[in-house]
Amino acid sequence: MRHFIFVTRAVPAPTLELLQAELPGCQVVVNQQDRNLSRDEILAAARGASGLICTLADPVDRALLQGLSPALRVVATYAVGTNNIDLEAARELNIRVANTPGVLTDATAEIAVGLMLACARRMVEGDAMTRAGRFHGWAPLLHLGRGVYGKTVGILGAGRIGKRVAASMHHGFGCPVLYASRSLHADWESELGARQVPLDDLLRQSDFVSIHCPLTPETRHLLNAQRLALLKPTAVLVNTGRGPVVDEAALVAALRAGRLLAAGFDVYEREPALADGLKDLPNAVLLPHIGSATVETRDEMGRMCAQAVADVLNSREPRHPVA
Ligand code: DGY
Numbered sequence: 001m002r003h004f005i006f007v008t009r010a011v012p013a014p015t016l017e018l019l020q021a022e023l024p025g026c027q028v029v030v031n032q033q034d035r036n037l038s039r040d041e042i043l044a045a046a047r048g049a050s051g052l053i054c055t056l057a058d059p060v061d062r063a064l065l066q067g068l069s070p071a072l073r074v075v076a077t078y079a080v081g082t083n084n085i086d087l088e089a090a091r092e093l094n095i096r097v098a099n100t101p102g103v104l105t106d107a108t109a110e111i112a113v114g115l116m117l118a119c120a121r122r123m124v125e126g127d128a129m130t131r132a133g134r135f136h137g138w139a140p141l142l143h144l145g146r147g148v149y150g151k152t153v154g155i156l157g158a159g160r161i162g163k164r165v166a167a168s169m170h171h172g173f174g175c176p177v178l179y180a181s182r183s184l185h186a187d188w189e190s191e192l193g194a195r196q197v198p199l200d201d202l203l204r205q206s207d208f209v210s211i212h213c214p215l216t217p218e219t220r221h222l223l224n225a226q227r228l229a230l231l232k233p234t235a236v237l238v239n240t241g242r243g244p245v246v247d248e249a250a251l252v253a254a255l256r257a258g259r260l261l262a263a264g265f266d267v268y269e270r271e272p273a274l275a276d277g278l279k280d281l282p283n284a285v286l287l288p289h290i291g292s293a294t295v296e297t298r299d300e301m302g303r304m305c306a307q308a309v310a311d312v313l314n315s316r317e318p319r320h321p322v323a
Helices: 013-022 039-046 062-068 087-092 105-120 123-131 160-173 186-192 199-205 248-256 295-313
Strands: 004-007 027-030 051-054 074-077 096-098 153-156 177-180 208-211 236-239 262-265 284-286
Touching (some): 039 062, 051 295, 062 087, 087 096, 096 295, 105 123, 105 160, 105 208, 105 236, 153 160, 160 208, 248 262
Parallel strands (some): 004 027, 051 074, 208 236, 236 262
């Protein structure tokens, strides 16, 4: 049988090579536009597809899955997060769903740590000042930031990426680690000396807070205005998870009022749109959702997507099923 696989964005070559190797003769159509497609556009382009490789920006909701059923047998998402996919609908429609856990842990942790350093030491502001010709020579009071060594790091969400960030900060900068999570993680406590604390205590006590929990109905706006008000005025908040975990308008207001030192964003509540006023804040560092954006990681994520599609279409169990 000649399978048709639709890919919603251009992907690294290893993705397509692996599809051809595992499903010889399959027809692979890749969206060639340099933009994300709407649900209706994906529906139209992927009609008849047995496999779909999507990204975290695609609305893989019930309507899309129903529209592509019964031909569609597998969705492989180019991400570890699956909040954009209706997993319940997929199960009901017998569509397997797989993601790409593990391979983006290091890359995303690098960006989280980088944002913490950039925010605390005001690197982006310093770069802008220097380029603008406003660096007139060394001075004791020039462009002071906050130190990182020995400061307390609070990790929200105790998964793989959170643990890698915690380890980097603990081993690299001697930071004590607090974490907020539904369950106790004995490995965090034995390997990192980390302490599990309630979220509000974590926000009150941490100098750096890094968000790594998945986006679910329970975590949407988990950091609302009331919780943001618990942060120290010298705290740095970094989000490399999912934007809607933070009330972005409330965070803009808190940053503007100096109720925390700075915030580093890799993700946004209404991505790619930014909350009003965010881009004008000097104490915010803004990245375009590049946590996993290294050549090595994106190649491997692509291979994992292709393998998952091939496994299901070759009647094998996918290695990382989420539905
Ligand atoms: C993910 O995989 O969920 C990341 O956000 C992609 O970089």
